[in-house]
Amino acid sequence: MQHAPVQDGKDTEGDIVIRIRGLENGFGKQVVHEDLDLDVRRGEILGVVGGSGTGKSVLMRTILGLQQQRAGTIEVLGQDIASIDAAQTKDIRRRCGVLFQDGALFTSLTVAENIQVPMREFFDLPPALMDEISGFKVSMAGLPADAGPKFPSQLSGGMKKRAGLARALALDPQILFLDEPTSGLDPISAAGFDELIKVLKETLGLTVFLITHDLDTLHAICDRVAVLADKHVIKVGTIPELLTFDHPWVREYFSGPRGRAALSQNSGQTKTMEPA
Amino acid sequence: MTETATLAVTEEGGGRLVRAAGKLTIAHLAGIAAARSALVPDGRKLTIDLTDVERLDTSGAWIIHTLKRDFEAAGAETHIVGCTSDTERLINEVAANDTSMKVREPRARKLNHRIYLRLVRIGEAAFHVAHGFGGFLAFLGQTLLVLGGTLIGRRQLRWNAVIHQMEAVGVNALGIVGLLSFLVGLVLAQQGEVQLAQFGADVFVVNLIGRSTARELGILLTAIMVAGRSSSAFAAQIGSMKLNEEIDAMTTIGMSPSEVLVVPRLIAMVLMMLLLGFYGVVMAILGGGLFCWVQLSMPPVTFFHRLQEVTPVSDLVIGLIKAPIFGLIIAVMGCFQGMQVTGNAESVGERTTRAVVESIFLVIVLDAFFAVFFSALGYN
Numbered sequence: 084m085q086h087a088p089v090q091d092g093k094d095t096e097g098d099i100v101i102r103i104r105g106l107e108n109g110f111g112k113q114v115v116h117e118d119l120d121l122d123v124r125r126g127e128i129l130g131v132v133g134g135s136g137t138g139k140s141v142l143m144r145t146i147l148g149l150q151q152q153r154a155g156t157i158e159v160l161g162q163d164i165a166s167i168d169a170a171q172t173k174d175i176r177r178r179c180g181v182l183f184q185d186g187a188l189f190t191s192l193t194v195a196e197n198i199q200v201p202m203r204e205f206f207d208l209p210p211a212l213m214d215e216i217s218g219f220k221v222s223m224a225g226l227p228a229d230a231g232p233k234f235p236s237q238l239s240g241g242m243k244k245r246a247g248l249a250r251a252l253a254l255d256p257q258i259l260f261l262d263e264p265t266s267g268l269d270p271i272s273a274a275g276f277d278e279l280i281k282v283l284k285e286t287l288g289l290t291v292f293l294i295t296h297d298l299d300t301l302h303a304i305c306d307r308v309a310v311l312a313d314k315h316v317i318k319v320g321t322i323p324e325l326l327t328f329d330h331p332w333v334r335e336y337f338s339g340p341r342g343r344a345a346l347s348q349n350s351g352q353t354k355t356m357e358p359a
Numbered sequence: 360m361t362e363t364a365t366l367a368v369t370e371e372g373g374g375r376l377v378r379a380a381g382k383l384t385i386a387h388l389a390g391i392a393a394a395r396s397a398l399v400p401d402g403r404k405l406t407i408d409l410t411d412v413e414r415l416d417t418s419g420a421w422i423i424h425t426l427k428r429d430f431e432a433a434g435a436e437t438h439i440v441g442c443t444s445d446t447e448r449l450i451n452e453v454a455a456n457d458t459s460m461k462v463r464e465p466r467a468r469k470l471n472h473r474i475y476l477r478l479v480r481i482g483e484a485a486f487h488v489a490h491g492f493g494g495f496l497a498f499l500g501q502t503l504l505v506l507g508g509t510l511i512g513r514r515q516l517r518w519n520a521v522i523h524q525m526e527a528v529g530v531n532a533l534g535i536v537g538l539l540s541f542l543v544g545l546v547l548a549q550q551g552e553v554q555l556a557q558f559g560a561d562v563f564v565v566n567l568i569g570r571s572t573a574r575e576l577g578i579l580l581t582a583i584m585v586a587g588r589s590s591s592a593f594a595a596q597i598g599s600m601k602l603n604e605e606i607d608a609m610t611t612i613g614m615s616p617s618e619v620l621v622v623p624r625l626i627a628m629v630l631m632m633l634l635l636g637f638y639g640v641v642m643a644i645l646g647g648g649l650f651c652w653v654q655l656s657m658p659p660v661t662f663f664h665r666l667q668e669v670t671p672v673s674d675l676v677i678g679l680i681k682a683p684i685f686g687l688i689i690a691v692m693g694c695f696q697g698m699q700v701t702g703n704a705e706s707v708g709e710r711t712t713r714a715v716v717e718s719i720f721l722v723i724v725l726d727a728f729f730a731v732f733f734s735a736l737g738y739n
Contacts, residue, residue: 190703195462206385212392215425216385216418218460219453223417231462236702254385255416286449287416 098125099158100258100290101146106155108141115141117314119155123258128284128291129319130301133311134332139294140184142311143260146292147181148172160257177205180256184263186247188235194221194246195231201253217253224249225275241268248276252283258290259283265297277303298337298345310336363387364419366394374404374436377426380411383419391422398426400433410441420446420453428457498695502625505617514615520623528589528624529631533638535588536581540639543580544572544646552654561655565662568647569670577640578678579726582685585632586718590693593624594714597697598707606698616698625690632686636679673738681729685722692718 101123108116115138123129133139144150146157148164157164159175167175188197198217202208208216221231224245235243244264251259261280265273281304283289295301301308302322309319312332318325326337326346336342364387367378377398383391398405407423409415415423423439430437439450508514551567597620600606606616644666651657696714700706 191705193463202385206388208385208389209392212388214462216388216421218462219421219456220417221460221462222456222458223452228458229461231460232464234702252417255418282448282452283417286445286452 099123100125100160101292102156102158103146104156106142106145106157107153108138108145108150109153114314116145116152119315121309121316121319123290123292124307125290126284126288127306128280128293128304130305130308131292131294131311132296132301132308132336137311138314139311140262143181143262143292143294147179147260177201177254178257179260180251180254180258181260182244182247182251182262182264184266185240186235186243188243188246188250190235193232193234194226194238194249197235197246198250198253201250205254217249220249220252221246223252223279225272225279241272244268245276248279255287256289258292261291261293261295263294263296265295265300270299273297273299274303280304298342302345364391366391366398368394368398371406372404374406376406376408378408378411379423380413382414383412383422384414384416385418388418388422391419395422395426398430400430400435402433402435404436405430405438407437407439408441409439409446412442412446415446415449417449417453420450424450424454424457428454494699495692495695498698499691502617502621502691502694505615506622506625509618509622514618514622516626517619517623520619521627524624524627525631527592528585528627529635532585532588532631532635536584536635536639537642539584540572540577540580540642541646543576544568544643544648545650546646547571547576547643548647548650549654552650562657562665564647564651564655565657565665566669568644569666570674572643572647573640573670574674574678575726575730577643578636578682578685579722580643581636581639582632582682582689582722583719585628585635585686586689586692586722587715589628590689590696590714590718591711593690593693594696594700594711595707597694598700598710601698601700602702602704602707621691621694624694625687628686628690629683630686632682632689633679636682636685640675640678671738677729677733677738681726684725688721688725689718692721 099122101121103119103121106116106119106121107114108119119142121142131139131142141150145152146159146164152165160178162171162175164172164175188194189200192200195214195217198220199213202213202216218231222228226242226245226249230238230242230246235246238246244267248261248264251261259280264280265276268276277300280289280291280293284291284304293300293305305322307319307321308325309316310325310328310330310333311317312330317330318328318333320328322337325333328334337346364381364383365379367380369376369378375398379391381387405426407426409423412419427437427439439447442450505514509516548564548568551564552561555561555563555567597606600620606620609616609619648659648662648666651662652659693714696710696717700710
């Protein structure tokens with residue numbers, strides 16, 4: 084075996100998984116996105132940041148086809164999502180895993196059954212095997228050993244999120260969409276969450292579209308960060324690039340007290356790790 | 360590229376060699392899982408060769424890991440060869456999560472004595488009925504307390520909500536209640552006429568329509584329709600608010616859910632049932648009148664004149680006494696079931712159904728009670 088095991092062979096730098104051009108979105112008279120361009124490269128973790136109400140979630144929903152854009156094209160895995168038929172859409176959906184903000188678990192199913200929903204939908208697997216797989220996915224998402232048979236109403240907010248992640252990962256998707264995965268988690272859990280996503284990205288070659296407000300997450304795992312402001316993506320780049328980028332919101336975001344704290348903490352970590 | 364995954368077993372030296380090939384992903388999992396269960400530890404060495412693996416995901420890694428785990432547990436020496444560092448990391452990550460996770464609740468110990476099981480069921484059902492009824496009475500009492508507080512002015516009455524509910528419960532129901540009552544009046548007259556004609560007493564069809572609709576049918580049918588429309592709506596509205604923690608938010612802000620949600624609905628429903636009940640009676644009589652006019656050639660003037668002669672006012676009064684009480688039961692049952700929603704979306708559906716079924720049940724039981732009561736008072 085000569086290559087990373089999971090990436091369909093080709094892994095050229097700059098291989099684009101999601102390509103958005105000239106996107107326009109809005110509700111009634113309110114315009115959310117205008118002339119928005121964005122590329123997501125294969126195998127990267129792209130952080131999407133922006134103030135409240137800048138349309139981060141709307142952008143994610145549009146890429147997923149949950150919302151119709153007014154204008155512009157979106158290509159996911161090389162296919163224009165507006166012009167493909169139902170079978171192709173289903174195929175793309177199978178390759179995408181989504182974690183919604185509050186987990187969006189099916190409330191009438193247990194956690195384990197929630198994780199098995201995509202498996203049942205797409206494959207014909209023996210129940211015992213699905214139990215095995217959902218068992219280790221539950222553990223992978225960091226849920227306690229007795230979480231499998233519980234119903235979502237019996238879980239805390241953070242646990243719902245983890246269960247949602249386990250469901251999103253059920254089919255080992257190529258693209259993982261995460262909508263504020265670490266919000267509402269305690270800092271230790273959030274760090275664990277970051278670590279898990281990083282390991283999965285490195286071992287499975289996942290591409291991650293990550294909406295977050297969490298500066299620690301940005302520093303810890305994001306390869307690039309896209310900043311949404313003024314109805315479009317004003318800048319995509321690594322954090323050092325963004326630190327020098329001159330825009331009032333970006334400056335405020337990264338250089339505010341929280342931004343500085345996250346930065347110093349992160350650089351402290353890298354320094355201590357360097358000698359080793 | 361192959362579109363399958365295989366685990367090929369060959370004998371090699373003192374042990375066995377498992378050559379994994381293709382895409383070890385969830386899409387091809389059923390096959391390799393079957394191949395895994397065909398491999399039974401026999402104490403000999405096992406080597407797993409991953410050189411020909413094109414793709415490996417967590418599910419595939421799980422199969423490889425469990426194969427190794429089971430053989431090692433059986434005391435066989437097991438090696439994984441030919442994997443890249445990433446593959447190894449993935450397998451290790453999966454292995455680290457191989458803890459004894461509970462996937463479903465163990466089945467309760469089966470007591471398969473049928474009589475015992477039947478008794479348990481009857482007992483549970485009886486308990487649920489008693490518990491539910493007790494809860495309903497408690498809710499009714501609490502609501503009446505709040506209502507009393509509102510009426511003597513110690514609590515605020517939300518007029519906006521009352522007016523809004525009156526529109527939803529009453530005005531919007533005019534069409535359906537009117538149409539159905541009209542049709543029932545018509546059918547009642549027609550069926551009555553067929554029977555009464557056998558005695559040559561078809562003129563008594565007016566008595567039949569007047570007395571039965573004013574006292575029983577008009578009110579009862581209206582109550583059943585309103586229960587179907589509004590009791591369910593109340594349960595669903597309040598239930599989804601409960602799921603969404605809106606009720607909790609209200610409480611913490613210092614608003615009483617009884618005062619904000621229940622009392623306005625109750626007042627609107629009581630007033631509207633009174634009016635809708637009267638309206639239903641009128642429509643049923645009009646339906647019967649139309650039939651008499653068309654089929655029996657009885658002109659409307661004669662019809663109404665006769666109606667006045669044979670229908671005592673007490674019939675209408677009895678009907679209109681019952682209507683608001685039915686309204687009270689319907690509103691309280693809808694709100695009560697809404698407040699009982701817990702947990703998930705399914706619970707909203709279940710409670711909505713119960714709101715309708717139980718409010719109709721109570722309405723009919725109460726109606727029977729009223730029939731006996733007013734007869735005993737001498738109103739025949």
